[in-house]
Amino acid sequence: MPSPRVLNVYDNGALVGTDLIGSKGQGFIVDIDDERTLFDTGMRGRYLMHNLEKLRVDPESVDRVVLSHGHMDHTGGLPDFLEARETPVTVHAHPLFDQRKARGFKGLPYKPLSAPRLLPEQREKAVFRHIDAWTTLSDHMMVVTAPPLKEMDSLSERLLVKGPEGWTKDLMEDELSLALATEDGLVLVTGCCHRGILNLLSSVDEAFESPISAVVGGLHMGSYSEGDVDHMVDMLKKRHGLPGLYLNHCTGEDAVTRVRHNLGLDGVNEFYVGTELTMKTAANNIFIKKL
Numbered sequence: 001m002p003s004p005r006v007l008n009v010y011d012n013g014a015l016v017g018t019d020l021i022g023s024k025g026q027g028f029i030v031d032i033d034d035e036r037t038l039f040d041t042g043m044r045g046r047y048l049m050h051n052l053e054k055l056r057v058d059p060e061s062v063d064r065v066v067l068s069h070g071h072m073d074h075t076g077g078l079p080d081f082l083e084a085r086e087t088p089v090t091v092h093a094h095p096l097f098d099q100r101k102a103r104g105f106k107g108l109p110y111k112p113l114s115a116p117r118l119l120p121e122q123r124e125k126a127v128f129r130h131i132d133a134w135t136t137l138s139d140h141m142m143v144v145t146a147p148p149l150k151e152m153d154s155l156s157e158r159l160l161v162k163g164p165e166g167w168t169k170d171l172m173e174d175e176l177s178l179a180l181a182t183e184d185g186l187v188l189v190t191g192c193c194h195r196g197i198l199n200l201l202s203s204v205d206e207a208f209e210s211p212i213s214a215v216v217g218g219l220h221m222g223s224y225s226e227g228d229v230d231h232m233v234d235m236l237k238k239r240h241g242l243p244g245l246y247l248n249h250c251t252g253e254d255a256v257t258r259v260r261h262n263l264g265l266d267g268v269n270e271f272y273v274g275t276e277l278t279m280k281t282a283a284n285n286i287f288i289k290k291l
């Protein structure tokens with residue numbers, strides 16, 4: 001098992017000069033505590049399997065899957081991944097992750113976004129475990145559930161979910177993130193962060209003494225104005241000591257440019273397929289709860 005790391009295996013972009021595939025979606029391999037987690041599967045199974053092979057990740061070496069939310073650009077690769085395995089694997093997801101989801105307009109859905117339905121032979125390879133509260137998966141890895149909506153969320157009237165009342169605005173209550181306890185502090189690995197990065201950081205900060213040292217993933221800031229991005233950067237500095245930013249997927253090019261306008265060219269580390277962030281796990285378990 002390699003040293004603790006977050007390896008990007010699926011993203012909208014891939015490292016240039018490689019034969020890795022970049023395509024809309026997100027997926028990471030997280031190696032920590034001598035265990036391997038696949039956090040999201042991207043949208044297309046064949047691209048996921050291609051990238052895993054090129055990055056020398058044997059599907060059988062994955063100890064668990066965690067799904068950040070139900071959207072298909074994070075879950076669509078699951079059927080092919082399960083099929084490629086010989087043995088069943090635990091799949092952690094929020095109980096609401098398989099609600100029907102869609103892009104829509106004024107409550108009318110026009111583009112499906114739901115997690116894929118599994119064929120019986122794929123279903124046999126998945127042992128689903130629902131997560132609806134913060135859960136420690138290993139000494140240095142914790143699953144964090146959807147943060148309370150306090151400020152600057154990225155929810156949209158155009159992202160819908162089907163509930164008992166029909167199609168309504170999706171509040172993304174199925175959102176899960178990972179918190180990794182490293183020597184430098186907590187590394188947060190996010191899916192789309194639809195509930196808002198500041199809300200996620202606040203909820204983690206309120207719970208633990210350790211600082212947040214890095215944020216890895218998509219921040220879904222496409223709808224943020226320049227002023228919103230400036231405010232977010234300001235809050236990252238003032239409240240959280242400016243964690244390292246390793247952004248990708250749905251963050252949005254304009255938003256990344258604006259963050260760099262504030263923080264300089266290196267203010268955002270690009271994190272495409274093939275890129276990895278290596279870490280040292282904390283000597284002690286640093287999930288120290290605030291009283």
Ligand SMILES: [Fe+2]
Binds near residue numbers: 073074191192218249
């Ligand atoms: Fe996404």
Ligand SMILES: [Fe+2]
Binds near residue numbers: 069192
């Ligand atoms: Fe999403």
